[in-house]
Amino acid sequence: MQKFSTFFWGLVVVGGIFLSQLTTGCANIVPPQGGPRDTLPPRLIKVIPADSSTRVNARTIQLFFDEYIEIQQGQDNLIVSPIPAIAPVIESKLRDLTLKLKDSLLPNTTYSIEFGNTVKDFTEGNIAKGLRYVFSTGTYLDSLELSGSVVVAETGRVDSTLIVILHKDATDSALIKSRPFYLSKLDKNGRFRFRNLPPDRFFIYALKDEGGTRRFTKPSQLMAFADEPVFTNRQNDSLVLLAFAAEKEAGTVADPVTDRSKPKTEADKRIRYQTNLSNNQQDILEPLLLLFDSPLQRWDKSAIRLFSDSLYTPIDSIRIVEDSTKKILRIETPWLEGNRYHLVLTKGAFSDSSGKTLTKTDTLHFSTKKKTDYGKLKVRLRGLDLNKKPVLQWTQNERVIRSATLTTTEFTDELFAPGDYQLRILYDANGNGRWDTGQFFVVRRQPEKVQALDKKISIKPGWSNEYEIDVNDR
Template identity: 35%
Template sequence: MNQNFRGLFGSLIVLALCSFFTQCANIVPPGGGSRDTLAPRLISVNPEDSTLNFKSQSVVFHFNEFVELDNVIEKMIVSPTLKRTPTVTAKLRTITLLIKDSLQPNTTYTFNFGDAVKDVNERNPIEDFQYVVSTGTYLDSLQVTGKLLIAETGRVDSNVAVMLYSNMEDSAVSKEKPLYLAKTKGDGTYRFKNIKPGTYRIFAIKEEDRDFQYTSKKEMIAFADEPIELKENLANVNMALFSEIDTVKAEEEQPQGEPPPPPKQPKKPKLLAAAELNGGKQELGDSLSLVFNYPLKTLDTAKILLLEDTTHKQVPFTLHVADTTSKKYKMAYNWKPGKPYQLILPEGFATDTAGITTLKADTIAFEAKSIDDYGIIKLSLTVGDSAHLVLPADTAYQFVVQLVSNKEIKYQGVIKNGKWERGLVQPGEYEIRVLVDENRNGIWDTGVYYGKPKKQPEKVFPYKENLVVKKNWTLSPTVKL
């Protein structure tokens, strides 16, 4: 009995101990906490920031947490610029900057890392992290600030290179690296810091190759008409980016040899035509687009018939090529609202560049839209005091309103006596832009840098609110510049 009791007692002790240790071994999930949103904090740097008589080739930054670099070669800006890009490495809580060039005497250097320095865990960046030193006995402290806009749209663009040159030659922007370099932020603004007093040419370039030189007509350029005299801080040095139509002075190589052969035709090609219609309906006030599957050599418009209404009345039209491929043509006619039409394309009316003709006749039936399918816009324009800061005081220029959808100008017209009215506006959402038409030709004109005379692009002001047009609605927006 004693022995049985001892055995039972021992079993109970074992069970109790197992239960105790099992409870102790339960994993309790950690309590939730707020996400770390703080950027790394700089603890120390050697040599110190704002060091004078700087001679070191390396700089070591110490932070309060583990850090990493994000695309530092792309984001770091050194001013004045260096021939050789510094090496930047991250390890644990330190970042090391190795300077490969000999620095100029009596010069203030700014190493701006942008937002390239981040913590390892949450990747919170240090915004505009920079390090400034001088190889002389004082720090240069002058600043230049301004804003860049894309001239054709009036919109801002980020990450555009803004450059200062001490060389006054026009070709400096194409042949030399800039002396000072900055980049635009998301709102289009830029800022040069720690600049030496002097006279500078200022430019901006939107490019892809990062050579910071204006060498291709694919690049966009902005320039100030006159050099800037930097004796004190300068603000509102604003410029407009544009692409030149003609080739720039730094000539590009042209391809040599024979032109490429035309694309191979299929074994049994067929020349086909189709009309571009919106749900089987033709837009009022617009040309009918006729599209072919191959470029045309000849097109006999005398063979084409356009019939109107249920009476099949033949009506006159004009037809012209619409693009450089010779595959798209525009048929112009004053379409009657709601009327049915038939476009008869007979056999052999068109021949492509390979000598293939249309093999059979085709009839395209469609209907013109009605007036109620469109909206009406009655726009008023006022020019406020702020616009006079960027526009000349005289009133010789005319204003042109542009309605833009999907980056394409759908409607535009001259504003007369502060008013512009347009009917037959397709339903949809439009951006409103106002063009300052300096030469009064009704369209936007780009600028000229390499040419005589130099010319700034015409200014475009985007309106802050988009316009939503609905069927059979009349809108009366007031736009203030």
């Protein structure tokens, strides 16, 4: 009995040791606890084939780091140039990264691989930024560069989500049908840089890469082009591309739905509209707007009457204008400050495309603002070229609130609506007072340029607000 007990407990001990070893061998990688936080990105210690190698024909590249790594959005972050027809496969295991090139390598060609934000450490997510690998299938490495910047023409600002691509094909259709040869992303300042290029001629474009196709797909897509091809063995540092959309993105318009299951009530037939009045106050610098949900089919000027003061004195000097969408009526008149007004809309004054009409007479009562509700503004612009037909624009959230064509380098206004504004300058090539987009297909025309000024101004009511701005300050 004693021998059996000894044997039994011996088995328990051995089994415990075996299970301990087994669970240890199957454990996950756990970062060490305690100590200072790791703030350093993974460091590349070795590459096979070596960086900047020539006569390379291997299609598997191995990178070894000094710590455990993981990859994020590998296909989105990785840029292989020249761009292969088949995307490479990227894998990571512990401290190693393997890149498998699935497409055939071109002869006598320099390849570059930019990893972007692909590689980060396992513990803290520190990104190995600026990681780049170059090799050549020929006997030497190409070393030419091409750099420049891209701005959105209408705003003068940067959209860092745009990409810049190089094509060898001169035809317009290449932008739609063909894969580009080289690609570069923009930095936060809108700058791009191609490196290790061969001596050659290219056609350069910028695109909003929608769907990851690296192609032009629709007229509302942001794009830019250079008027002339670029040659990599020439100086091109001043290259600036102006991005534009040939057409605005169309909104989704629902067809009116008619419910025939029951007769329409009076409310169903009544046309709906809004105004631009704020707290029942009218801006004396702006027209009164009537805003409709559906395009107007008919409106009667004689049924829209404006009166002033408590005596309902008729105002005949009004102008009513329908906008191009037929959804806005502008009522213009020389508004008197601090005055009481009444807008009378007679029954049947207008009807819209869905068959709705004004089923009864409406009267809008409102007052105009006083001059003390506005501020005085003086802006002096140093370094402004008046030969370029500049138009000064005041914007809020990239929407133009007001604009003024400049014939001198100083703008003055005794009545300016209070608020915070960004300033920009439109160089109005055709002199029509508004920004005009560009065109690429059929007729090539660059968009008009807008320069964003890095200056915010704040207009306070009842104050004299003066600003001096150097337009060449960046």
